Amino acid sequence: MTLTERTSGGGPPAAPASGDGRPGRRRGATAWLGLAGLGTLLAVMEIVPRVGLVSPKYFPPTSRVAQALAGEVTDQAFWVALGDTLKGWALGLLIATVAGVVLGVLIAAVPVLREYTASTIEFLRPIPSVALIPLAVLLFGTDIRSTLLLVVYASFWQVLVQVLYGVQDVDPVADETARSYGLSALARVRYVLWPTALPYVMTGVRLAAAVALVLAITAELVIGAPGLGARIAVAQTSNAVPDMYALVTVTGLLGVLVNLGARAVERRTLAWHQSVRGEVAV
Amino acid sequence: MLDVRGLQKVYNGGARQVEAIRDLTFTLSAGELVCLVGPSGCGKTTLLKCIGGLLTPTSGEVLLQGRRVTGPPPGMAVVFQEYGRSLFPWLRVGENVELPLRQKGLPKARRRELVTEALAAVGLADAESAYPWQLSGGMQQRVAIARAVAFEPEVLLMDEPFAAVDAQTRADLEDLVRALWHKLGVTILFVTHDIDEAVYLGQRVLILSSSPTVVREELTIDLPDTRDQLHTRGDPRFTALRTHVQEQIQAAKRGLPSPSTAGDEEA
CATH class of the missing domain: 3.40.50.300 (P-loop containing nucleotide triphosphate hydrolases)
Known part of the structure; x- marks a missing residue:
């Protein structure tokens, strides 16, 4: 994480940011290399089962998986499952983010509250969300709320902990400046504390988005709540191995999209921040 | 006073x-x-x-x-030594100068006027839409001074x-x-x-x-009022x-x- 390395808002004045930052040619080359690597992987996965190194029964070649994928996307039920997964993911992430930010700012801003909750947070945070699966089943059965419970629990801590760090990063000089110009407590939260914490919040949400997806799929897979995970389980039990791989590929693609999206949002909202504007020096 | x-x-x-x-x-x-x-x-x-x-x-x-x-x-307005930390990097120069005025509850037109005047007074009329970190150290401190000037204080620390x-x-x-x-x-x-x-x-x-x-x-410094380096x-x-x-x-x-x-x- 680049955020932990930053010197809290200070440091020497940076040179004017020159538009895009990194030279376009190098970025292009990196993208081509990445695509070439992916292509090689797909090719290997095509060849290995065909030459008989692994059994195509459990490890179908790329072309078979692609075929199954093409079949999936024409199936109405696939899109319903995808929608369910995205709903559980997005709703859970939203709840976790709002709760994490509100509670984080509150806890960090009130020293007594921070002392009071520190050990509790340290105790609850490491509990793996999947350990709550029995509880989720007891409470909600195979309902989408089971997914939500796990997603929210896992991603909430990611956001909360980052917010706690972020609020503590407020520069005393910036805060004194705001106070000396008569900014009220609320105005200082809005104009000093929140912008300072925002890079941390963004990191927290990006991490939470990835974790939320893992937990959404897990809940569907294990509990059987509706979604892509449940569809993977069905494909597996009905021995539709290529379909299973096709669905796994879809979850992987979802993960990539989630991460790309989160990074794009980060770049837009944090254009002023060293971690974004300093890309020249990377 | x-x-x-x-x-x-x-x-x-x-x-x-x-x-x-x-x-x-x-x-x-x-x-x-x-x-x-x-x-x-x-x-x-x-x-x-x-x-x-x-x-x-x-x-x-x-x-x-x-x-x-x-x-x-x-x-009262204060100009701090650490201009890099006293200016908010997430606000543009003009917004940095304007923020205390907003808190004062001045109408928008008056705020615009004060920001423009103050930046002109420190010789940074054209830097309003830049970010503080895009400016040199001396220019950043000028922005901090402009922010204090626009605040129209009776005492400047x-x-x-x-x-x-x-x-x-x-x-x-x-x-x-x-x-x-x-x-x-x-x-x-x-x-x-x-x-x-x-x-x-x-x-x-x-x-x-x-x-x-x-x-x-x-x-008491009994030098003439007009001073030059x-x-x-x-x-x-x-x-x-x-x-x-x-x-x-x-x-x-x-x-x-x-x-x-x-x-x-x-x-």
Whole structure:
């Protein structure tokens, strides 16, 4: 994480940011290399089962998986499952983010509250969300709320902990400046504390988005709540191995999209921040 | 205008008590430009924070126009040494200057007017839409000064504002402060550790003792009101005053009694 390395808002004045930052040619080359690597992987996965190194029964070649994928996307039920997964993911992430930010700012801003909750947070945070699966089943059965419970629990801590760090990063000089110009407590939260914490919040949400997806799929897979995970389980039990791989590929693609999206949002909202504007020096 | 009476500040760091300021009393008349010098570590910043209402003194009081300062007073602006941390990197230059005005509840048109005027006054009229970190150190400190000017304070506190910029920029900024002071008629308390700067800028120079701090001497700077870097600094009177301040600071560092109190102690 680049955020932990930053010197809290200070440091020497940076040179004017020159538009895009990194030279376009190098970025292009990196993208081509990445695509070439992916292509090689797909090719290997095509060849290995065909030459008989692994059994195509459990490890179908790329072309078979692609075929199954093409079949999936024409199936109405696939899109319903995808929608369910995205709903559980997005709703859970939203709840976790709002709760994490509100509670984080509150806890960090009130020293007594921070002392009071520190050990509790340290105790609850490491509990793996999947350990709550029995509880989720007891409470909600195979309902989408089971997914939500796990997603929210896992991603909430990611956001909360980052917010706690972020609020503590407020520069005393910036805060004194705001106070000396008569900014009220609320105005200082809005104009000093929140912008300072925002890079941390963004990191927290990006991490939470990835974790939320893992937990959404897990809940569907294990509990059987509706979604892509449940569809993977069905494909597996009905021995539709290529379909299973096709669905796994879809979850992987979802993960990539989630991460790309989160990074794009980060770049837009944090254009002023060293971690974004300093890309020249990377 | 600004009265500091019997100010004392003791920091309680667990078992250890540090008396940063022992007993400070001085007055600034309206429209004065007074410089405060002292040996390093003599509690200049502590004093400034007490005056600015950011720290509560242990005893004594600060009065601004007869009213006791208990929190940041509305008629006061502070320019900090660390411009890079005092300006908000997430706001553009214009927004940085505008934020305190917004808090004051001024209408938008008036805010625009003040921001434009203040930036023009510090020679940064075209930097309004830049981010502070896109500017040089000297320009950033100009923005911080513009923010203070736009606030239209009665008293301007400056805490070693030019300690972190290069010598040429510093000379320009010193002249800027004199020019703004003439133009606005604002009362300025300028804290510095630079003796030349104090003598060059001030109408009066307050020399502090080393910690625990008292006022060692109040010196009137009888240089002509029109000052410029070339001639004022070459003036024999400037050299004499500077040497005097330098002697006092040296003596303060060695803990020698000041000329004004030496007689009392012998008696």
